[in-house]
Amino acid sequence: MKYKSQQVxxxxxxxxVILLVLQIVYGFIMAFAHMGFDVLHxxxxxxxxxxxxxxxxxxxxxxxxxxxxxxxxxxxxxHELISVPLAKLQFWSLAIVGVVAVAGFHMNWWEGRxxxxxxxxxxxxxxxxxxxFLYLILMTLFKGxxxxxxxxxxxxxxxxxxxxxxxxxxxxxxxTMDSFFRWWVVHLWVEGVWELIMxxxxxxxxxxxxxxxxxxxEKWLYVIVGLTFISGILGTGHHYYYIGTPRYWLLxxxxxxxxxxxxxxxxxxxxxxxxxxxxxxxxxxIALYWTLGTAIMSFVGAGxxxxxxxxxxxxxxxxxxxVTAMHGHMAFWGAYGMLVLAIISYSMPxxxxxxxYTKEGANYAFWLSNIGMVGMVTAFAAAGVTQVYLERKVxxxxxxxxxxxxxxxxxxxxxxxxxxxxxxxxxxxxxxxxRPTEEALEPA
Amino acid sequence: xxxxxxxxTFFFAGTIISFLVFLGLTWHTLAREVPExxxxxxxxxxxxxxxxxxxxxxxxxxxxxxxxxxxxxPELTKAYQRKGEAYIKTVLTVKTPWAPRGRKMVAYxxxxxxxxxxxxxxxxxxxxxxxxxxxxxxxxSKVPAPSSSQ
Ligand code: HEM
Ligand code: HEM
Ligand SMILES: [Fe+2]
Numbered sequence: 001m002k003y004k005s006q007q008v009x010x011x012x013x014x015x016x017v018i019l020l021v022l023q024i025v026y027g028f029i030m031a032f033a034h035m036g037f038d039v040l041h042x043x044x045x046x047x048x049x050x051x052x053x054x055x056x057x058x059x060x061x062x063x064x065x066x067x068x069x070x071x072x073x074x075x076x077x078x079h080e081l082i083s084v085p086l087a088k089l090q091f092w093s094l095a096i097v098g099v100v101a102v103a104g105f106h107m108n109w110w111e112g113r114x115x116x117x118x119x120x121x122x123x124x125x126x127x128x129x130x131x132x133f134l135y136l137i138l139m140t141l142f143k144g145x146x147x148x149x150x151x152x153x154x155x156x157x158x159x160x161x162x163x164x165x166x167x168x169x170x171x172x173x174x175x176t177m178d179s180f181f182r183w184w185v186v187h188l189w190v191e192g193v194w195e196l197i198m199x200x201x202x203x204x205x206x207x208x209x210x211x212x213x214x215x216x217x218e219k220w221l222y223v224i225v226g227l228t229f230i231s232g233i234l235g236t237g238h239h240y241y242y243i244g245t246p247r248y249w250l251l252x253x254x255x256x257x258x259x260x261x262x263x264x265x266x267x268x269x270x271x272x273x274x275x276x277x278x279x280x281x282x283x284x285x286i287a288l289y290w291t292l293g294t295a296i297m298s299f300v301g302a303g304x305x306x307x308x309x310x311x312x313x314x315x316x317x318x319x320x321x322x323v324t325a326m327h328g329h330m331a332f333w334g335a336y337g338m339l340v341l342a343i344i345s346y347s348m349p350x351x352x353x354x355x356x357y358t359k360e361g362a363n364y365a366f367w368l369s370n371i372g373m374v375g376m377v378t379a380f381a382a383a384g385v386t387q388v389y390l391e392r393k394v395x396x397x398x399x400x401x402x403x404x405x406x407x408x409x410x411x412x413x414x415x416x417x418x419x420x421x422x423x424x425x426x427x428x429x430x431x432x433x434x435r436p437t438e439e440a441l442e443p444a
Numbered sequence: 445x446x447x448x449x450x451x452x453t454f455f456f457a458g459t460i461i462s463f464l465v466f467l468g469l470t471w472h473t474l475a476r477e478v479p480e481x482x483x484x485x486x487x488x489x490x491x492x493x494x495x496x497x498x499x500x501x502x503x504x505x506x507x508x509x510x511x512x513x514x515x516x517x518p519e520l521t522k523a524y525q526r527k528g529e530a531y532i533k534t535v536l537t538v539k540t541p542w543a544p545r546g547r548k549m550v551a552y553x554x555x556x557x558x559x560x561x562x563x564x565x566x567x568x569x570x571x572x573x574x575x576x577x578x579x580x581x582x583x584x585s586k587v588p589a590p591s592s593s594q
Contacts, residue, residue, distance in 0.1 A: 033516065038548055041541070045550050046516045047505020112502035114513055149448075173492045175569060176482045177474065179512060215448060222451035226458045233462040234469075242577035243510045246477040250575065252469070316579050320511030320519065387515075395581030398518035399545040 001350040003074040005081035007436035010351055011091045012067030013344050017427050019060035019098070020337075024420055026053040031416060034402070034409040044106065051105045051117040057332060058115060059098050064340030065197055066094070069137050069158060071347050072204050076151035077144025082136060090132045097125050113178065115186050116168050123169050130162045149218035150207070153225060154200025160193040176244035183239040190331070191232040191260060191302075198298070198335060199225050199267065201343055205291045206271060208346065210278025217274060224266040231259035238310050242319055250312040257310045261303030264335070271295035284349060286362040290342035293370065297338055301330025301377070317392050322384035322405075330377045338370075341426060352433045353440035365426035372419025379412035482572045494565025497558055506549070509569060511577060517549065519578060524566040532566065533559045 001007075029040055029049045038046065074081050081087060101118045104110060110117040118126065137158065141151055168185035172178040203221045207214055237253025271292050282288065305327040309318040318324065345362070349355050356362065383405045390401035478484070498504075504513035509520045523532060534542075536559040541548040554562070 030516075036546070041548050045506075045548075047502045047514070047550070050505045050514045050516070051502060108501065110500075110502050112499045112504040112513075114504055117502060117505075173487055173495065174478070174482055174484060175495060175510065175565075176478055176572065178495075179510060180470075180474065180478075182512075219446065219448040219451045222448070222455045223446070226451070226455035229455070229459040230462050233459070233466045236466065240473070242574045243512070244478060244482040244572040244574055245473050246481065247575055248469075249473075316577060319577060320508040320513065320515070322515055325515060389583070392579060393581055393583040394587055395584045399547055402547070403545070 001075075001347075001440055002078075002442050003080050004441060005084050005087075006071050006074050006347075007351050007440075008081065008084055008087045008091070009067040009071035009347060010436050011088065012063045012070065013340075013348070013430075015091070015095055015098075016060045016064040016067065016340060017344070017430055019056045019063065020423065021427065022102075023053055023056035023060060024416075024423065026050075026056065027416065028413070031409050031413050035406055035413070036403075047112075048105050051110055052102055054115050055101060055105070055117055059094075061332075061336045061340060063094065064336075064343070065158065065194075065201075066090075066133055068197075068201050068340070068343045069133075069154060071343065071351075072154060072201065073137050073140050073151055074144075076146065076148045076204070077141050078146055079140055079144035082139045082143065086132065087136055090129060090136065093125070093129050093132075097122055097129060113168075113182055116182060120169060120171075123165075127162075127165070130165070134159060134162060148214070149221060150200055150203045150214075153196050153203070153221055157193050157196030157198075157200060161189060161197070164188050164193060179243045180240070180245065183236055187236045187239055188233070190335070191235060191257075192229060194336065195228040195232070195263060195267075196225050198294075198339055199228075201339055202267065202271060202291065202295065205287065205342060205346055206274045206278075209280075209282045209284070209288050209291060210274045211280030211282075212274045212278050217270075220266070220270050224263055224270060227259075227266055228263040231256050231262060235260050238312075238315065241312050241315055254311050258307055260310075261299065261307050264299040264303035268295045268299040283355070284346060284357045286357045286366065287342060287346035289363075289366050290338055290345050293366065294334060294338035294342050297330065297334030297370070297373075299334075301327065301332075301334035305330055305377070317388050318384065321387045321392070322380050323388060324384070326377050326380035326384050329380060330373065333373050344430065348430065348433045351436040351440055353437050354433050356429055356433055359429065361425050361429050365422050365429060367422070369419050369422025369426065372415050372417070372422055375415025376412055376419060379408045379415055382411070383408035483568070486568055486571070488564065490561045490564040491568045493558075494561035494563070494568075497554075497562050498565055501550075501552065510572075510574065517547070520566060520569070521572075521574065521578060522570050524563065524570045529563055532563050536562055 026049045029044060030046060030053060033046050070081060070087060101122055104119065105117065109119055111119055137155060141147060141155055164185055167181045170181060172181070199221050203217050206212065207217055234252055235257035237249040238257035240249035240253055275288070275292060309315050309323050309327065345357065349357055386405045386408070387401055390396040390404055391398055506517040507513050507520045508515065511519070535549065536552055536554045539551055539553045541551045543549065
């Protein structure tokens with residue numbers, strides 16, 4: 001690590017791992033409710049648990065992205081961050097808005113819009129916060145010696161992500177319009193601009209970990225993000241099949257979203273090939289595991305499990321069932337969760353000067369969390385297919401079908417326990433690294 | 445082989461063209477098709493109030509509507525047509541959690557007026573043309589009737 005200001009990333013990573021733990025707690029609350037033990041109903045009804053689970057997810061990932069940007073941009077631009085105090089201010093305001101939002105969810109202060117439950121007054125604070133973040137990142141990049149493709153793609157992703165938050169803040173009287181623009185945020189984030197962020201972080205990690213020539217890596221980066229937008233923008237149509245929008249979306253959404261896995265396949269091939277090509281054998285193997293892992297798991301979770309229900313003929317039956325939850329878990333974990341853990345694994349030894357990656361625990365964390373996640377996704381899949389057949393195909397009453405699937409939630413909790421052990425080991429390791437140190441700075 | 449410049453052009457051109465097409469389709473959908481397909485003229489004051497109540501209580505945090513939301517409680521798109529007004533009114537106005545088969549709903553204890561607004565909203569939602577969603581069960585007729593055993 002060359003620039004002292006990169007260490008500000010530590011704050012964001014710390015917030016990120018803490019929120020991940022909380023997210024998991026709420027996941028268990030919901031899983032128990034599905035098993036028939038909705039014991040917390042009076043304090044934390046299911047809708048409070050679900051809003052918390054989903055928003056903590058979004059915030060821990062975003063906090064991880066911000067930490068990644070604060071770490072990567074100074075190094076790529078070869079310039080200290082323009083202001084560390086302002087970055088800390090941005091951090092604390094993010095943390096406070098997050099806490100207030102989550103507390104609000106428990107007091108019926110929210111909006112019933114999946115993933116965007118944060119009420120509007122807080123949305124304005126989020127916007128201010130993100131503006132400050134973008135100002136710091138973009139000015140650093142602008143003042144820096146270099147504007148590399150990696151840094152540009154990452155910054156473009158962050159900028160567009162901020163812009164796309166805005167259509168989600170408009171009030172509509174019609175549920176159809178509301179839903180239409182909710183997808184501008186949710187879909188165009190995860191299947192659009194967040195993939196730019198992913199591509200940028202992945203390119204940075206591959207350059208550092210494999211030693212492959214930057215020009216080669218960055219050329220493929222453009223191809224991948226090009227594929228992302230060409231398929232993903234019109235692919236939004238796969239959410240416009242059944243919400244009161246015209247039928248032509250069945251065709252457009254079907255065709256373009258079916259091409260979306262190409263970008264994720266590109267990402268996976270890219271990572272594996274660069275790894276093979278690389279001469280350098282970086283000692284931080286575990287960072288490499290998470291880097292290759294995210295490239296592969298995102299292809300499985302987002303690409304394959306996404307395409308599995310993206311054609312309108314299939315989606316008619318699976319729309320809004322546990323099949324969606326199956327895909328949602330592996331996609332978010334594979335593409336964005338693992339990515340954040342990859343940049344954390346890479347940067348912590350460099351920020352703190354402690355080489356904890358040689359510890360066995362770091363390996364177990366990787367394998368247990370991933371095996372646990374695959375188990376969870378399998379349980380969701382079993383529940384989802386059961387639900388589609390009983391409720392949609394045979395016409396069984398909703399709750400009766402749910403009771404027939406309760407068994408799959410026992411399996412879910414078992415697998416989730418494994419997952420949680422893995423994540424806990426990761427986090428224990430994280431805190432063992434301690435705070436960033438002066439000694440970690442490379443002599444100029 | 446592909447050069448970095450060509451790759452960059454592919455990215456920018458692909459993105460801009462896709463985005464413009466998407467904007468055009470969005471305009472066509474929202475200005476030309478949606479008002480009719482969703483019976484926008486039927487979105488009365490009461491429907492709007494109903495939507496606000498639906499939204500501010502995060503009903504979507506348990507239920508789905510138009511197939512969007514959480515999977516803890518029934519799809520509500522056709523709830524009005526399936527269950528009727530009186531049933532829904534009871535669910536919304538009772539002071540203890542509604543739990544016909546053990547799974548509890550939050551007890552909202554709504555006023556008559558609020559319940560009527562939510563019902564108006566659900567009635568409107570049930571009349572939107574959703575291109576065939578939710579589908580009619582297609583295997584129901586294939587399930588053999590239980591042999592009456594006494
Ligand atoms: C990393 C990328 C992705 C993430 C994080 C992700 C996550 C999600 C989530 C959370 C949902 C539920 C959204 C909601 O109901 O509000 C969803 C829905 C969906 N996703 Fe993805 N997804 C990704 C990529 C993909 C890809 C590449 C495809 C297709 C090839 C896809 C196909 C779908 C479909 C068809 C639905 C709608 C399901 C339904 O009708 O209920 N996704 N995705
Ligand atoms: C111990 C771990 C976890 C458990 C037990 C768990 C359980 C659940 C449950 C029961 C639901 C609600 C489904 C419903 O609407 O009824 C849910 C939703 C969701 N969870 Fe988790 N979860 C866990 C961890 C995670 C992680 C690590 C991620 C992402 C990285 C995640 C992402 C999501 C998403 C995106 C949804 C919304 C899915 C949809 O509505 O389609 N969860 N989770
Ligand atoms: Fe999507």
